[in-house]
Amino acid sequence: MDPGESFERDFARVGSWIAEYLRDPLRYRVLSDVKPGDVEAALPRSAPEKPEPFDRIMDDFERTILPGITHWNHPRFFAYFATSAAPIAIAAEALAATLDVKAMLWRTSPSATELESVVMRWLARLLSVPENWTGVIYDTASIAGFTALAAARESLDLGIRERGMTGRDDLPVLRVYVTEHTHSHVEKAAIALGVGQANVVRVACDAEHRMIPDALERAVARDVASGMRPLAVVATVGTTSTTSVDPVARIAGICRAHAVWLHVDAAYAGIAAMVPEFAWLMDGVARADSLVVNPHKWMFVPMDCSVLYVRDEAMVRRAFSLVPEYLTTTDGDVRNYMDYGLQLGRRFRALKLWFVLRGLGAEGIRDRLRAHVVLAQEFASWVRARPDWEILAPHPLSVVCFRYRPGVDGEDELEELNARLLAAVNATGEVFMSHTKIEGRYALRLAVGNIRTGRDDVEAAWNLLRREAAGLARAARSGA
């Protein structure tokens, strides 16, 4: 197959398509409005036997696939954690796909391995992660968190790696401590690691949705007294619903006193610690055992790229290293990243991180993060200024939880009203927002995080919310 002329032409079409897409994203609906099954129904039941021309495939991409895309790269995507890809990182992804390395052994691409180590140190420095911690790139925070908890389990010296957990009566019950605001991947990790959902302990939170250290201390002491073995505490810096920040420094003190592994999940908010005003996000982290931050969330690196830092990398290797004959090498003292997780072959993710760090510069990233926080705070001030709207949680970063409350008091009615409002706003296709529940109260959530989002976009979201809310109020008055 000759990649020559036709590849250049085809890739040029892709390049122009990407450039046009990024230039004018507003022409797309943010939230796809296809119905379940529409995309599948538009596609043939079998793969073609004969090669098809590139232009026909691209045409079908535009005609059939694109309508079913929810545009995460759209500046008016405000749902979940809004994330986005910087153009320079998109270019890096194309290069990584071209090289298509499997960065598992040093020799399977020395540059992939060594660049990963270098960018891990660069990022650690920017975030004030201790210099002697080791950083490894995974696909997602869920897998990074699972890996940290597997290392924590290994650190207990219970012989689980060799002998497993089944059929043994010499193992204590293992416990993992979280809060109701901890991301659900921790519970999944507990399931996968044989800890069990019932042993994920939800520690009480204060009025600002942060873990109460005294409650943690009591829970750990109670469990130890009854013969259980605390495996890990997971503290969150930037919880998924409200971006609350657990008091990591105090939690770290408790973990140290009881020799319990502390994993800090800063998947969304951790990157902001590179901004001096938000350096406090890392308070206490140096006394933890592991930390996850997601460049694919708030650092303009496209999915996927999640970074795990660990104090003791040997524990991760002890949990995962397994070298069959065909993967032994004579390369000497080198890092083989296959030793740091379940996965063997690994994508060359360090490349896009390198491109972003260089292309935007730390200053460029900081400026954008600051701008996002300013936009979210401004949005919150608009909400606060209106008597028929209310803020539902502190909003230290770039996410605001709020609701429409036009003289209605019952929680059920407020939930119904706000759910209808959210549906109406999202149905316009102009913006996309999501919701959460905070202590049983239904909350709309506006998350700013897209590299292309500006004040106009946030203002458009606010105007749309008020317009649709007024429509609902009018309909209610007329009994519709």
Ligand SMILES: Cc1ncc(COP(=O)(O)O)c(C=O)c1O
């Ligand atoms: C705090 C937190 N941790 C972990 C995750 C999981 O992230 P990932 O999709 O990288 O697994 C999320 C997702 O939003 C999150 O908010």
